[in-house]
Amino acid sequence: MLSLAVLAWAGNWVVGRAMRDDIGPVAMGFLRWALALALILPFCLRELRTKWGVVRRNVWWLAVSGSVGAVLFNTMIYVGLQYTEATHSSLFNSMVPIFIVIISWVVLDDRISSRQVIGILCSLIGVLAIVTGGDLSTLAMVRFNRGDAWIMAAMLLSAVYTILLRWRPRELSAIAFLAAMLIFSLPLLAPFYLWELFQRGTFELSAPTVVALAYYATIPSVLAYLMWNYGVAKVGPNRARLIIHLLPIFAAILSVMFLGERLYIYHYVGAVFVFSGIWLTTRAPASAAS
DSSP: OHHHHHHHHHHHHHHHHHTTTTSOHHHHHHHHHHHHHHHHHHHHHHHHHHTHHHHHHTHHHHHHHHIIIIIHHHHHHHHHTTTSOHHHHHGGGGGHHHHHHHHHHHHSOOOOOHHHHHHHHHHHHHHHHHHTTTOGGGTTTOOOOHHHHHHHHHHHHHHHHHHHGGGOOTTSOHHHHHHHHHHHHHHHHHHHHHHHHHHHOOOOOOHHHHHHHHHHHHIIIIIHHHHHHHHHHHHOHHHHHHHGGGHHHHHHHHHHHHTOOOOOHHHHHHHHHHHHHHHHHHOOOHHHHO
């Protein structure tokens, strides 16, 4: 279940890259979650009504978390995929655990060990290897392209959302929790959607766009979310978080198969450094593990 969920999320990157000329990035994000909300709302409307007091007490938290973790996060990915390949950008997804450690240390005063510092530096080297195309001697002249900057900003939002989950209202089921976040966060994206329609115009309702929107609304938004929650409940969060690092591998395979993208040696070298840094950063000490 966990691996299938990650495969679905990897497909989201590939479809986002493939449809970049057909559907605007903000339209992708807004319509994806609007359609997903329409699909799940009938199944949780009764619960939302009976637990409306819980929702009302947490309305600002739900709005912020939904904006950070769903609508803005995915929309920023779609913006980034306008300018950079899915193979390249999906590797940045593995920076999320590193961002979580750094933010928890700075904001929440969580302890950070020397091993975690080494892991963060190791992952940073991996990202720089990818951004510079493997030539670190050009580091003084390198600048993130527009797509890399959007993707990295999205990964930062994902880390913030993960930390915000510490204060999630536990009274809500998983599907009601998702619906409540979307109800209060989608209106925040609506003005940007209208602005994009004014600037770019609407998109053609062709077979590819309809299939893409149907995929967005069902598989990575609802089905993968439920599969992930099921898998985490069965194996625990510590084992589950390791599975998420399959995403760039799945995305690379799908991108080569369907988009004709290529993998270069610096992608492999960068991935080794990033994954090594993740292992060092997230590995529990022996005393804690026991």
